[in-house]
Amino acid sequence: NAGVTQTPKFQVLKTGQSMTLQCAQDMNHNSMYWYRQDPGMGLRLIYYSASEGTTDKGEVPNGYNVSRLNKREFSLRLESAAPSQTSVYFCASSVSADLPRYGYTFGSGTRLTVV
Amino acid sequence: EDQVTQSPEALRLQEGESSSLNCSYTVSGLRGLFWYRQDPGKGPEFLFTLYSAGEEKEKERLKATLTKKESFLHITAPKPEDSATYLCAVRGSGYALNFGKGTSLLVTP
Numbered sequence: 001n002a003g004v005t006q007t008p009k010f011q012v013l014k015t016g017q018s019m020t021l022q023c024a025q026d027m028n029h030n031s032m033y034w035y036r037q038d039p040g041m042g043l044r045l046i047y048y049s050a051s052e053g054t055t056d057k058g059e060v061p062n063g064y065n066v067s068r069l070n071k072r073e074f075s076l077r078l079e080s081a082a083p084s085q086t087s088v089y090f091c092a093s094s095v096s097a098d099l100p101r102y103g104y105t106f107g108s109g110t111r112l113t114v115v
Numbered sequence: 116e117d118q119v120t121q122s123p124e125a126l127r128l129q130e131g132e133s134s135s136l137n138c139s140y141t142v143s144g145l146r147g148l149f150w151y152r153q154d155p156g157k158g159p160e161f162l163f164t165l166y167s168a169g170e171e172k173e174k175e176r177l178k179a180t181l182t183k184k185e186s187f188l189h190i191t192a193p194k195p196e197d198s199a200t201y202l203c204a205v206r207g208s209g210y211a212l213n214f215g216k217g218t219s220l221l222v223t224p
């Protein structure tokens with residue numbers, strides 16, 4: 001089992017460029033999440049999808065959009081990248097947002113630098 | 116607003132020197148407290164879920180405990196391979212987990 005797969009692993013963008021971070025899970029999980037991790041800030045939730053067809057804002061949604069393409073895939077889009085979006089982005093999934101008994105399964109992350 | 120505070124920020128232990136990591140939390144209606152391990156350059160890896168005060172979970176040299184205000188991750192006779200950042204997270208009334216900033220553990224031979 002691959003678990004949660006994120007692409008790309010590394011990316012450098014110029015200010016104002018756009019890009020989409022891809023995430024796919026093969027565990028038949030219902031819920032998916034996007035977090036960013038910055039030094040000294042911990043993991044902060046950007047957006048989540050409790051189930052296919054639904055998305056909701058997290059703690060830091062400004063500058064991002066998401067799409068739950070199907071049950072397996074949840075993408076994160078930066079429309080106009082800013083240096084403040086330099087971070088490590090993690091996608092995660094869980095069986096259910098309502099009962100995360102078994103925790104989240106995280107991908108290996110995308111390291112994004114905006115110059 | 117849910118809050119999670121982890122201490123210490125960093126901890127250095129000799130191999131075999133037992134210690135504990137602390138996670139203090141404030142949450143409206145705790146629906147789970149979670150411990151994760153994160154190795155450099157990787158995503159967090161799930162360790163434990165605790166739901167109610169008094170609950171304990173164990174895995175190899177790790178033991179997690181929970182009270183109404185805090186959780187402890189006890190590490191017994193650690194080995195160098197236990198070196199990692201340990202993250203604590205809580206689930207309150209919202210859907211997603213709120214994470215602390217983590218404790219960076221280094222175990223030296």
